Amino acid sequence: MSAEKMTMAQAINAALRDAIAQDDSVVVFGEDVAQLGGVFRVTDGLHRDFGESRVFDTPLAESGIVGMAVGMAMNGMRPVVEMQFDAFAYPAFEQIVSHVAKLGNRTRGKVRLPIVIRIPYAGGIGGVEHHCDSSEAYYAHTPGLTVVAPATNADAYGLLRAAIAGSDPVVFLEPKKHYFAREEVDVSVAVPPIGRAVVRRPGKDATLIAYGPSVPVALAAAEQAATEGRDLGVVDLRSIVPFDDETVCAEVRKTGRAVVVAEAPGFASVASEIAARVGERCFHHLEAPVRRVTGFDVPYPPPKLEHHFLPGVDRILDAVDTLQWEDAA
């Protein structure tokens, strides 16, 4: 099969469709996922084509959805559940932290939970409160969870297939501002293993490290820097857990300078973890401290103010400017 233009919503839909078709144990459920096809239409047509036993709406209760997924996984199924928005996953937090993440460890690996929790996440869509949270740190901080955040439509397809096929629970963070953007997707290429970052743009002068919705922002910044004579590379993590130290550090060692870009508030964040790891591993190669460009340490602002919160090209380039270039010459 050759490449096809599709949106991220369609790419995820295709991944679900192919997984349901190929594996009888895959079931998709959540709020509004069946008849409506999801509020973002990600599950559009799946209920129609595969029926109620494979794709179904649940009562409105996130703890119920994830808790039931645990039981179904214990009994041989591969549940792929949808949390309607990032902030509406919080009622399921107890199930995710206490059971989804820990049951494998608790039972010495006797019980494995191949569950995928899909979460439309992050901002940039003008959503009112509770619709734009970047909640990745909660999950990344919880040992036992795999945390994936695709930045391209092709990765959304491939990584979701990998997540569903794997034997461990995955929190799959879908940047909702990407849902309706079209890109080439070739569903026939090999599924990338979860845990490998990818160099989206090689660069000689500094390395931007990003994931999910921040990757295109980092690429735009690199594009802009190039016109100003600075060659910035961009690494797309793809998965936050497992973290690909090797790819990230290899790039940073080449450039000696790094900026981490993420939408979530910066304090005690994934960006902080990345900066710390890079600092520890690349210290002798660094020309300047690793910088973080993140959201402010405030709740996600109302629609009219979100652009002040989101890390943009200017803030990234300002941070790059502080990386002690005067010593370089």
Place this chain on the structure above:
Amino acid sequence: MSAGQLKAAITPARLLDETGRLVRGASKPDAEALAEGYRKLVFARRLNEQCGALVRQGRLAVYPSSRGQEACQVACASVLSDGDWLFPTYRDTAAIAARGVDPVEVLTLLRGDWHCGYDPNEHKVAPQATPLATQLLHAVGVGHAARLKGEDTVVMALCGDGATSEGDFHEACNFAAVFKAPVVFFVQNNKYAISVPLARQSVAPSLAAKAIGYGMPGFRVDGNDLPALEKVLGEAVARARAGEGPTLVEADTYRIESHTNADDASRYRADDEVADWLPRDPLLRVKAYLTAVGALDDEREREITAAAEEMAAAVRAGVGAETSADPEEIFAHLYSTPTPQLAEQRAALRAELDLEEA
């Protein structure tokens, strides 16, 4: 639990039928009070229409309409006294306005300027809750605190049919019943949670019937019948005030419009179903009744319409005015004293803004 209690929790109470005739055995509502209620219904309807127009013009980020549910919106506010509290959801803009809050202040949230535009303490109206059912526990807390302080405050806690599936709904009902908290849980059963029909939320005989399991009274009421709602909710408020504890009231109503302007209800429900509910419009029957008893004539109708138009014009002007959103405000309210980190970040944003302005 008696057979009568079960019946009250399952069969909707009614005073006015769809044509505006008093049902058999019902006592006559006070015509003057009902005419006042009618004015509020017209206001609520006009507000829904105005907000619909504003969202189409892009002046509101989103609008969840309560069209068809205006009797619920008006009744839950009108049965409260000044010192009582209302805990509304995103769909209850009209109820908050009926409580006396300026609709322009209420719309701050949906306009995208701030998360809540009114002072909850001033109006005794909690911020509109979006995370479903979470506010119900806060309502129980406000009520229980009032009892501990020796105050006779009553709390009206609103939620939808879908929200009754959340764990917090269960916890709130149970806490309220155990602590005999002065709370009225008012569920507007509009038959849908976005696309999901009631049958997927619950197979209980009714939502009000759940009250029985918690050990509190439950009542089902025709949610498009203003006097019936005011009677049932008013009695629940009186019980709460008298120290007799919580009540669960379920309104049998219908969401006439899509979930919000962003939703397309034709994907999951038939037009016929909506058409069936249109004649049950909460405004029609009150108008018919008042006209029949001579409490509403053309002149009064014109006066009410004109006043509603004036309100709508004020909403247009207020929502259309230049945005009041201040970027630095995102740092302003998190802590009573800002942390050093926030002060630093605020200064950084200020510097960016100054550069832009320069």
